[in-house]
Amino acid sequence: MSEGIGARVLRKEDKRFLIGKGRYTDDIIEQNQAYAAFVRSPHAHAIVKSIDASAAEAMDGVVAVLNGAGLTGDGIGNIICGWGVTSKDGSPMNMGAWSALATDKVRYVGDAVAIVIADSIDQARLAAEAVEVDYEALPVVVQSDAALEDGAPQIHENAPNNLIFDWEIGEEDATDTALAGAAYTTEMDIVNNRLSPNAMEPRAAIATFNEADDHYTLYTTSQNPHVARLVLSAFYNVAPEHKLRVIAPDVGGGFGSKIYIYPEEIACLWASMKTNRSVKWTSDRTEAFLTDAHGRDHITHAKIGFDKDHKIVGLKVDTKANLGAYMSLFSSATPTYLYATLLSGQYNIANIHCNVKAVYTNTVPVDAYRGAGRPEASYVMERMMETAAREMGVSPTELRRKNFVQEFPHQTPVIMAYDSGDFAANQDQAMKAADYADFEARRTEAASRGKLRGIGFSNYIEACGIAPSAAVGSLGAGVGLWESAEVRVNPVGTIEVLTGSHSHGQGHETTFAQIVAERFGLPTENIQIVHGDTDKVQFGMGTYGSRSGAVGMSAIVKAMDKVEAKVKKIGAHVLEASEDDIIIEDGAVKVKGTDKQMLWHEVGLAAYTAHNIPEGMEPGLKETSFYDPSNFTFPAGCYICEVEVDPETGTTEIVQFVASDDFGTIINPMIVEGQVHGGIAQGIGQALLEGVVYDDSGQLLSASYMDYTMPRADDLPSYSVHHQSTECPGNPLGMKGCGEAGAIGSPPAVINAITDAIGNNDLSMPATPAKVWAAIQAASAKQAAE
Amino acid sequence: MEMSGEYSIDAPIAEVWAALNDIEILKVCIPGCEELEQVSETEMTAKVALKIGPVKARFNGVVTFENITPPEGYSIVGEGQGGVAGFAKGGADVRLVEDGDKTVLTYQAKAQVGGKIAQLGSRLIKSTAAKLADKFFKNFRDALVAEVASA
Amino acid sequence: MTEVSMTVNGKPVKADVPDNTLLVQFIRENLRLTGTHVGCDTSQCGACVVHLNGKAVKSCATLAVAANGADVTTIEGLANGEMHPMQTAFKENHGLQCGFCTPGMIMTATDMVARYDANGKELTEAAIREELEGNICRCTGYHNIVKAIADGASKMASS
């Protein structure tokens, strides 16, 4: 079947994007539309003493200027974090109040203080400039370690010392004992740099209140419109769920940053009701840097111990996670259950202990960004493994191989139970593709040209298919993480699949159609995927955590099972055969071993005319499934990065990047490879180029593409992407998920390669030419001294 | 960020000190100054229009004189709000030393900016601030010398 | 307000706009051609690239009045009944994911190919990567965009 599972089907959604007919939120214009601009704090920490909007209100075209007092006065609730994490002493996390528009205090540069509504965007922006806010500046803290110190500025009253929670996982005593008895230990301080997600489409929202029906419609750049609606209604009291329709039309990338419900959507909905106008807001890039949730920002100390045979005996990790000024929707889960639970890596480790302190600072909230916790875990683990190998003088690949988990299922000491994998096979494949055997010759050749060549490995594992609802519920999640699908066979036999997953670049309209095509033997052009509209789709948890394959598509499979069962009944009835003899193939329902058949559209017609269906059967052919996964899935792989560093300038060139991934079943290899490419680019960006910079007073210095270095085409290599898969036993298609792997696996490979090249392991991300150059100088100074 | 400079002015210290306290002279010397008004012995309000990198801003601010020790110098402390462009605050210690019938003026200044100016102009701020400070003291020297010459 | 008139995708258009109206605003808001995107505020992402008198320009860094009398082509005007070879190449090589950077990429790519062609220079992979200096894509990691442009170049040559 040319369009089924495993086929490189070209994307059905491409045409509209290619001819300029994509429909993103900012492309939409509602009747009676007004424009919003936000008045934002230029201070990182200040008391809001007064707001004088009189001049702004008097300006041309201004409809209204609304502030936090009005918003809270109307009963709009505070923004919440939806995952409760408990400190090791049993106390709940200290969640500070976050109002969509600040009332008494601002806590980061960009914190919204007022919303201005005007007839045109220019008028709104001009008027926003005219709103006079009297601030009393307060002392500022931007780094997590500094925020924990005594005497640091206090950001939320209910979080003494800015500590949100002090959480642990694993057995501390056993880990300490194991490490004390270790033959070799390696200790490192590891910083995971703060990143800005930078989906190319800036966030946007258009809110419309319809007075006649007491009904709201919100177009927004969301990865999960149903979750947005749920939270907007249940927690923020903007509108009851049945009076709020959330539509996420074409969305230009998300990478996690469009999971969350931000102040702007809340304020626009409320302002629409207040002004009886449609209210549209589109972020500009500076606003995006200031207000989109950032990612990473961990400071970690880690220690790993090995026995005399180089088997790992224990791992102890201590991490401070900067969550910014407020707790964003999943912020608590990212540095805990999505991070520490993956610290076993691909290895058999009996003793692991991890302590995580989550901290408030005067910076924009930090939450999940492509990989979310797992890149931080794999960076810790894979930097440690490479470093330990160097310190013990053994091969980094052999050291890993010696410690690989080889039997499945494998229960780690940190919750996760790995269900499948063949880590050595991925390593073999990657080493072969990278021609590792010949590396030393390449290094020598590069040296003859005056270049330092190095190679670095990273054997990542991650947890995807997020997530079994009961399991995450027991860990504090406020929602279930199942997915839903409705498969609707029309009377003419064409099929609509309504899914709760959301595509913002992942190609669901193609991949999802392929599994339907495969099952019923239909062309993908007869299958339409519907998503992103709460009025159309039953419900859904959305797309993040590489869950749309393993969870979203599993729901489609389950719905298709029900459709198939009904089709077989109808077929058996009409064709006068036993149900057991009915098969579905090539778009027809056939009686095995005979030439009796109904064409697919005839079955549809039979179901809807209901002239001749089994007695007692309901007419129609439409089935729904809510699929709750039984476990996480565990994509894993081996990445190899080879670099050449110019010792004169410190410039790094990636000369080869090889990936071997185990994603389980792959539906569309073309799309999967594309996901890996994009992920690797973001990982290389983190390793070499990207970093959010706040100065000590909390000013964001990297707030444009002049100062935040996005990876561009000539910064990056072509990638050599391979697959070596084991089937996932946990879901019907055997899928593991591929959306984040590239961003998770690549940063340690890059840094391991550079440090190998320059002979100095002391190098932090982003490894800019200046840093690399300094590290080379330090290494040669040390050598000279010895 | 911190800046400093030294200027030799062709005028006696008493005249330089007087000029440093003459609001009309200060007004013409401050780059981009649109308004400068004395509100008390030691306090002035100012409106200054500036362009830093891609950001244009009009600052409304208050400037105060502190540690006044005639004719040796004073400290100026100021804070300005530039609307969405952000804010700027800073201060300068100005010292005068007699050098024959000339006067040597030295200053040490500190400045901090916030908001859009910091976000978009950060790479340019240091050089812009140094340039502005230099421009002010050069203007000041020229204005004073011109005044002395015409008097 | 100034009256601007120009030819956009072969059709004459005219409007009174404030003097500071950017070409991209004129295209998106006045003409409702929303295929041209805005991805930044510092003229660095290339989401807004259109052709002005046959050359690629960033329409966020061009005033509408500066395009007075000009011939403008946007992504909507590139296909001529059927998809332009470059559009086909992007599809066949999976050179797009979320699609937001895509119009700018394609307008840049067609201009790039035309320039190299006119100068008789070879559009190598390295040259493509360098030429994409002004276009940011966050989704694809550029691998397939580079492939698509090379393929589009040969498709354009043979069409």
Ligand code: FES
């Ligand atoms: S919008 Fe024109 S370059 Fe970014």
Ligand code: FES
């Ligand atoms: S395809 Fe999404 S930014 Fe390029």
